[in-house]
Amino acid sequence: MKISLTVNGKQYAHEVEPRMSLTHYLREVLNLTGTHIGCDTSSCGACTVLLDGVAVKSCTILAVQADGCEVTTIEGLAQGSDLHPIQEAFREHHGLQCGFCTPGMVMTAVDILQNNPNPSEEEIRHGLEGNFCRCTGYHNIVKSIQHAAEKINA
């Protein structure tokens, strides 16, 4: 099937198999490998991207479902050398270790703060409940998002 979509501000049109997942389209067709595959079963959240501004697990979205949509991946978040405030906060507050879950965490955090610029700790935890991290113990991730919220609102 033919799809056309915008990814990180760039227009793309491709012929894809109807059963190709959005993750595989991003990784294998567009070579945007920042979106990771952790579980294949939409449990871990490492593959989270924004589809028309909403965080989705791209492993359970078909590429054809993204036809006509705007997709933002981790690669599209920073403006040149300037990191997005959430990225900045993850760096400053050590919200990462091995980095594998990080893109998914950051993209989910973008969604959380878009919907709720002043989330409580509880709301952040609720928002991130579909994302696993095996390294950090989460505290620094929550802290990073709290600081990002403060910075965005300042």
Place this chain on the structure above:
Amino acid sequence: MKNIDSDKHLRGESLYLDDLPTLQGSLHAMVFASPTAHGLLQKLELEEARKSCGVWGILTARDIPGENQIGNIIPDEPLFAEKEIHYRGQPIALILAESREAARQARQKIKVEIEEFPAVTTAEEAFEKGMFITEPRTFTMGDVDRAFAKCAHVFEGKTFTNGQEHLYLETQAAYAIPAEGDQIKIISSTQGPSQVQKAAAQVLGLPMHKIEVEVIRLGGGFGGKEDQATPWAVMAALGAQLSRRPVKLVLSRSDDLLMTGKRHPYSARFKIGLDENLKILAYEARFLQNAGAAADLSPAVAERTLFHATNSYFVKNARLSVYSCRTHLPPNTAFRGFGGPQGMFVMEAAIALAAQKLKIEARHIQQANLLQEGDRFPYGQRAEQALARKSWETAYLHYKADDLCRKAEDFNKKHEYIKKGVAFMPICFGISFTNTPMNQARALVHVYRDGSVGISTGAVEMGQGVNTKMLQVAASCFSIQPERIKIETTNTTRVANTSPSAASATSDLNGKALLKACEQIKKRLLKTAAKELKTNPQKISLQNECVLIDKKDSGLRWEELVQTALLQRVSLSETAHYATPKIRFDKKREKGRPFSYHVYGTAIITAKVDGLRGTYQIESVQIAHDFGKSMNTAIDLGQVEGGLVQGLGWMCMEELAYDKNGRLLSNALSTYKIPDLFSVPERIEVVPLEDEGHEAAILKSKAVGEPPLMYGIGAYFAILNAMRAFQSDLEPFFNAPMTPEKVLTGLLKKQVKNKPLHVEKRQIG
């Protein structure tokens, strides 16, 4: 200093194995594994699969030019099963195809007939049947039988700790690329590149120098990629050797869960004897380790169980033995703590049982027995710079433990159906590979003519921040900006014969080697500067990219110095080797000084249990930890928090389940629960011990990878203590993980006997 990979991680630019651009002509590999745990392979039909669209070929044991053997400590593990099947998930064949999808479709067409035999899945059953990996080991100190006879109190019990899936978020993966002639380059997601190299050479029938292994970084390892990254890397290499095409093998999550080993489940029996003053006079423990179907690292894991069986306590008379039992599960392997946590759990269970029977709090027994300077461990080493008591006292005072316990008691008086429990968890963890020869490392440093620096060591970055620490070592030695330094990939052609990144010792070993190499180059540079500035080398020093004479700026800058040295034909490269001094262990006598030093700490864990539902929340974990002189507080704190949460997961929620036929039931993230944001403690506090550090630690910054995991053990006992608050005569049970189901059934045992709880009276705490 921030983790040097932060920026790349956050931009999605870091390259994990599956992110590497696929070279033209690459094949994708998929493993066909046994659907049966124990049996004899009678028939393997590959023809239909071979004809499947896009299939290049299917490899089995017959295609191996070298030896069908990848066992590390003991050669008991074939790469592909030939006749005997030892576990469900054991690789039988490798499909090579043009795409992953083509490989997957072909895999479904493989037919196998196996004559099935009953499977042994528990260590107890294997023990009864005499199925062992190696000879049992026993550590003895003092006269245990005589000491027991003198004890005022003796208690016996048994324990079980389940295994634990590593669940590194990046699954096992390798990419093998044929090079000129018969050489192969393997890019692997492994903690042990040299082990991959050795095993690949053996299977491919090539000398090691024809196999190059490279590691960029790992998306988590936790021990699961120490030995168990090897088969996939070797399979990819075999595929590349036979097809002469690049071969990528990335396990799907379900294949990874099915085919790889986990933390070892342990069953144990213990006997503990105390005197009137709560001093532990004698302790005996027998551990049955569920090793799975092959040795893997099990003998070494078993050994560490014995090393840590008395945890942070001085036990004058101890007899500790371990049996490594062969079962029909995937070979269990290294996992953060490496058998130590399993040993410590039993000691803590023994103390908890004694406390319950004596109607006192466990902390009184714990405190009375903490190690002191010069006390001997059962393996003969003396405790030096022993911080068991200091860490206990620091935690006790800093977190006002008496208040904490009193508040919990007050809470419990006021609440009928929700109770709190507080537990103390002191830890003592030995640093060094217990196999002494592994305690060596090498580093290679190049200073380039523009003043930039490239560093290669044997260390593998897997999130623990070792690359950041290596960079700090070099930057501080040369006194140059971190931006000038690049940490290269880990590659066996640059640094050979490496020990795996494991045993918490990676920064110490590689950092010490790196420091030596940097110091050699620095010495030559100082000599060059002295010559250039016509002064004595002793007067020269480097600071902030400047050359100083008698601590005053000479005007000579780092780049100029490097240029000058090059023109004067001074070597700007160096390789160095480090071997940990003063360690030895005699396995015949089971005595020695296996550890370079010990890491200590104490955690206070508070849990709140809902007696009607069995659910609980870990309210807080308050830790006093022995970092030495931490060279990177952010990274080290991250290790403490992450390790703790992984330990909590093992103790409280991660329930590995196999059925009696050896079939993994917890075979997806939906059925195997790792800690999520809601199950981590509401509060984690860490206070560093004021401490000089240890000479053997890199820049006196002590190893931090594994020790904090064992704070998690305290969560089990905090929950148990809360259960005691419901029922003072609760019969304690030691069967980890303490899932809510176990809490509930544990409490119900008595409630059912007497009277059911009245739900309408429920109070919300």
